[in-house]
Amino acid sequence: MILVVAGATFREAVRSRAFLGLLAIFALAALATRVVGWISATDGNLVSLDLIMSLQSIIGVLVAVATGTVLVQNEIQQKTLYTVLCRPLPRWRFVVGKFAGLSGALVLGQLAMAVIGLGWMWITGAPLNLWLALAVAMTCLEVLVMAAVGLCLSMLAGPLLSAVLCLAVYALGHAVATLPELIDHLEGWQRTMAAAGAAIVPNLGYFTFRGQAIHGHAMTASDVLQSLGYAALWIALLVTIAIAVFRRKQL
Amino acid sequence: MRRGIALWPLIGILACGALAWNGSRFLETKPKPRSKDLSFLPAPVVAKAMACGQPTALAKLRWIDSFAYFNHQIDRRDDAVAGPDQRGGFERLYDTLIALDPNFLPFYEHAVLNMSGVLKQHRAGLSVLMRGLLARPHETSLWRLASAELAISFDLAKRDPAQLDMWLRAWMEAESSDDARQSVLDWRRGLAFANVDGLQTLPYWLEQLRSTKPGSPLAIFVEGTIRELLAEHGSRELNKLLYSSILPLVTSVQLDPAVLAQRWPRGAPAWAPVVWSGPGGPPPVLRPDPFGYAWQRVGGQVISPGREQRRFLVISQGQRLALEAEAAKRGRPPLDSDEAAAWGIPLPQPGHGGTWSFAGNLPEVDWPEPEQQPWPLR
Numbered sequence: 001m002i003l004v005v006a007g008a009t010f011r012e013a014v015r016s017r018a019f020l021g022l023l024a025i026f027a028l029a030a031l032a033t034r035v036v037g038w039i040s041a042t043d044g045n046l047v048s049l050d051l052i053m054s055l056q057s058i059i060g061v062l063v064a065v066a067t068g069t070v071l072v073q074n075e076i077q078q079k080t081l082y083t084v085l086c087r088p089l090p091r092w093r094f095v096v097g098k099f100a101g102l103s104g105a106l107v108l109g110q111l112a113m114a115v116i117g118l119g120w121m122w123i124t125g126a127p128l129n130l131w132l133a134l135a136v137a138m139t140c141l142e143v144l145v146m147a148a149v150g151l152c153l154s155m156l157a158g159p160l161l162s163a164v165l166c167l168a169v170y171a172l173g174h175a176v177a178t179l180p181e182l183i184d185h186l187e188g189w190q191r192t193m194a195a196a197g198a199a200i201v202p203n204l205g206y207f208t209f210r211g212q213a214i215h216g217h218a219m220t221a222s223d224v225l226q227s228l229g230y231a232a233l234w235i236a237l238l239v240t241i242a243i244a245v246f247r248r249k250q251l
Numbered sequence: 252m253r254r255g256i257a258l259w260p261l262i263g264i265l266a267c268g269a270l271a272w273n274g275s276r277f278l279e280t281k282p283k284p285r286s287k288d289l290s291f292l293p294a295p296v297v298a299k300a301m302a303c304g305q306p307t308a309l310a311k312l313r314w315i316d317s318f319a320y321f322n323h324q325i326d327r328r329d330d331a332v333a334g335p336d337q338r339g340g341f342e343r344l345y346d347t348l349i350a351l352d353p354n355f356l357p358f359y360e361h362a363v364l365n366m367s368g369v370l371k372q373h374r375a376g377l378s379v380l381m382r383g384l385l386a387r388p389h390e391t392s393l394w395r396l397a398s399a400e401l402a403i404s405f406d407l408a409k410r411d412p413a414q415l416d417m418w419l420r421a422w423m424e425a426e427s428s429d430d431a432r433q434s435v436l437d438w439r440r441g442l443a444f445a446n447v448d449g450l451q452t453l454p455y456w457l458e459q460l461r462s463t464k465p466g467s468p469l470a471i472f473v474e475g476t477i478r479e480l481l482a483e484h485g486s487r488e489l490n491k492l493l494y495s496s497i498l499p500l501v502t503s504v505q506l507d508p509a510v511l512a513q514r515w516p517r518g519a520p521a522w523a524p525v526v527w528s529g530p531g532g533p534p535p536v537l538r539p540d541p542f543g544y545a546w547q548r549v550g551g552q553v554i555s556p557g558r559e560q561r562r563f564l565v566i567s568q569g570q571r572l573a574l575e576a577e578a579a580k581r582g583r584p585p586l587d588s589d590e591a592a593a594w595g596i597p598l599p600q601p602g603h604g605g606t607w608s609f610a611g612n613l614p615e616v617d618w619p620e621p622e623q624q625p626w627p628l629r
Contacts, residue, residue, distance in 0.1 A: 040315050041467035042357050047311045054308035142304075174304035181296045204304055211307035215354040 001089050002097040009071070009101025014108060018066040023112060026059045030117045034124060045126035046214055052117035053135060053210040060110055060143040061170055067105070068150025069162040071098050072246065092243045099151055099239050103144050110140045134224070135213035141231040142207035146170060148238035149202070155245040169201055177205020202234045286322040286613075289332045289340045295350030302351065310351035314358065317344055321365060322468055326572065326613065330370050341365045342375045349382060356390060359383035360462035363396055364469055368459055368476070373404040391431055392462055394422045395438060399458040403451065408442055449484035450522060456480065460628060474628055475561060478541035481626065482555035485524035485538075488514070489546060489553040506535040543621025556603045557625075560618050563601055570598050571614050578612040585609055 013019055033051040037044020072095070075081035084094060114136045122128055149169050153162035176198040186194055206227045209219050293301065302309045320340060324330060330339035338346075345362035352358065359379055367376025380397040387393060398418065402408040407415040423435045441454050456477045463470035492510060511519065511527055518529030524546070527535035540546055542557020564571075574596045578584040585591040588598050588607050591614070598607060604619040 036312070036315065040311065040357075041318065041361070041464045041469060043464070046355065047315075050308045050311055054305040057304065171303050174302070175300045177304070178296060178299040182300060208304050208306075210305075211352060212354070214307070217354065 002093050002100065005084070005089075005094055005097025006101035006104065009098050010104045010108075011101075013067050013102055013105035016067060019063055019105065019109060022059050022063050022066070023109060026055055026113050027116050029055050029059075030113075030120050034120075045121070048124075049121055049126055049128075049132075049214045050210070052121065053132070053139070053214060056110065056113045056117055056136070057139045057142060057208075057210065059113065060106065060139060061146045063109055064102075064106055064143050064147040065150050065163050065166045065170075068102055068147040069154040069166060070159045071102055071151060071154065073154055073159045091247050095151070095239065095243045095246050099148065099242075102147055102151070106143050106147055107140050110136060110143060129213070129216045131209075131213040131216060131218065134219055135209045138207045138209040138219075138227060141227060142204055145173075145202050145204070145207070145231050145234050145238075148235045148242075152238040152242045152245075155242045155249070170204070172201045173204035174208070176201055176203050177208070203230070206230045286326070287319040288323060289317065289320050289344060292332060292334065292340070292343050293347065295347045298347050298351055306351040307355070310348045310358070311355065313344075313351075314348050314361075318468060320344070321369075324365070324369060325468075325472060326568065328370060330372075339366070339370065339372065339375070341370065342372070345379055349379070349386075353382075353386040356383075356387065356392065357462075359393055360396065360459075361469060363400065364459050364462070364473065367400060367404060368456070369472065373400065376400060377405070389425050389427060391426065391434070394425060394435075395458050396462065398422060398438060399455040402442055403455040447484070447522070449487055450480060453477065453480055453522070465629065477628055478625065479558050479561055481522055481541040482558035484522065485540060486546070486553045486555050486558070489524055493548075493551075493553060506537060508535055511535050538626070539621070539623040541626040543623045543625040545622055557621070559603055560601075560605065560616070563599075563603075563605070564616065567599055570596055574598070575613040584612050584614070 030052050033048040033055070034044065036051060037048035040047040072081070075084070085091065114133075118128055118132060118136075146166065146169075150162065150166045153165050153169075156162070157165065179194065179198045183191055183194055209227075212219065298309075299306055324341070330341055332340035332343065336343055341362065345358060345366070348355075348358050349362070359382070362379040363376040366372040366379065377397065377400050380393055380400060383390065383393045384397065398415075401418060402415055407418075419435055419439060423432045426432045426435065438454075441457075447453075456473060459473045460470070460477065463473055492514060506525060506527070508527070508530060511525060512530050515523065515525075515527065515529070518532065519525045519527040519535070524538050524540070525535050526538055537546070540555035540557050542555065542560070544556035547554050547556055574585065574591055574594070577594050577596060581594075585594060586609065591598050591607075591609075598614065601607065601616045601618075605616040608615045608617045
């Protein structure tokens, strides 16, 4: 049953205007990155590649937020949820199926963006390396964590508020990656507060391998495993919270 | 049912108008260099926190935007930015950029050119190169730049050759191939320039030229500096020849090989103002100055018109900047030199066929096109 919900969610997500529109924007922006490369006083390959990898992360997260925060809300508003839940389907399976379907769509989107972006760079003569594939995989993990954040927040607040909160979590999630360097400027309770605040958002710094990959620098196996484990932990936590809230929700 | 007026033609007309309006900004044939101050310089750790997970892309975009500051500094050379930090703008800028993306080689290359080459902040330039070698210990171009900085800007070749040799040994150890190690020895030999009158800093500038993209503002600056060095050296050599004999300074007239043989017994070197392979070879030919203009004799001295043009811009820099400030105050540049004088800022006459141009707030000089191709430098 989870697979049925996941399949339906996947089809719905990849056909949504937000998904296709953001993919189209990525394609146009990826083409334009070459112009930035040309004006960079270098051969432009590294500059364009870096911008494409960043765009992939940003647009991937936007897709995750745009689709993840309305995932269940749409079902409630359109009353399609009742036709599903009147069957013998536990609510947790519905949420897991929804998240699995969305994850599939987001991973497909990431692969499409990687093919478009890296393909464009390859066609225009930029040298590519295999570490870029790992960087794309890391970006996928980042996007999946953000999709879980979106799903969890959408259970607690309306779609608009949860989208705004989700983007705030994205910014904070990257800011906390640099907290060890910043925290030395704080003392006493400020330091404790900052550390406590940083602990409640996912540290997205674990998934930013883009900068090293474009220079062909390696990522160790232990780092890859650590990132995978960290992503799995946060996704499990957030989806479980979403299930807990959804089970108690009066529909 | 009555149909409304067709909107598609109206949309088409309005879209054409919008496109034409936007496109009109790019119709001007003469590109204007963008020049501006550094307006936002966060500390490295703050910049990282604000980068939203895209520090490397953000650093590259900030770097591209900072090219305008380079153009700003070509005119001013004060490197002053607002804020309590005592360091110059370039040092702060590259400190942040390198912290955001320590692996991007052009940051180091441009930092050393801006700080050391343009502003003569050699200590800051060398410190950036050392940071670069920590991040990329096997990067040949960083070793070359650091070696040129040490040997020439810090005069290590003369002050402490043993230290320089130790440094070069470290470079050789950092290189992974025999060819690269051989290039260290070649580089050492290239320091022979340090013994040529007026060309002591030429190896340094050639290193800088290697790290620039042809046609970029940095490349134009470095090429100009190299041509200036070569022109100064060339006019000095020609003046020596002038005093040793009667040298007719007309390119079409053949030079006297006997006179040249006294100066260059085995033929003129590549950086000489004369093309001559030595006694017994083809007749010597006087080259144009490195900028492509014919050498001139003024008051019994050989001068390079190209170098005089660059010197004129330096001499008139104070008036040009004062006029730019005045034009910004009045909201428009002066119409001509007379109006500039009426504003209380008389401009000197350019000479050598130059005329003042007041298209932008900062007055420029339009020089005549050189008669021949400038010397190839790459």
